[in-house]
Amino acid sequence: MNPEDLPLLLERQMPYGKYQGRVIADLPGHYLNWFAREGFPRGEIGRLLALMQEIDHNGLSYLLDPLRKAQQRPSRSPR
Numbered sequence: 001m002n003p004e005d006l007p008l009l010l011e012r013q014m015p016y017g018k019y020q021g022r023v024i025a026d027l028p029g030h031y032l033n034w035f036a037r038e039g040f041p042r043g044e045i046g047r048l049l050a051l052m053q054e055i056d057h058n059g060l061s062y063l064l065d066p067l068r069k070a071q072q073r074p075s076r077s078p079r
Helices: 005-009 029-038 043-057 061-072
Strands: none
8 A cells, every 4th residue: 555645645636437426535445346346447546446455445445534634624715
C-alpha cells in the first residue's frame, strides 16, 4: 500500500458503471467485493478499488475519517 493513495480514495470518482460519479471511498462493500472476485481494472482506478476493498473487508474504513474531516474543514482565506 502506498500512503499517498489514501487521500485519492476520497478524491477519485468511479468513472463508469452503476456507481459512476461516486467517490471510491463511498462505494458499497458488495460492489468492491464483486471486483475482487471478477478482477480489478488496470491502472489507477483498479489499484484504488483494490485498496478500498481491502480497507472495507478488514473493517479499517475508520482510517479515512481524519482525511474526511480535513476535507470538511473550511479553508482559511488570507487576510
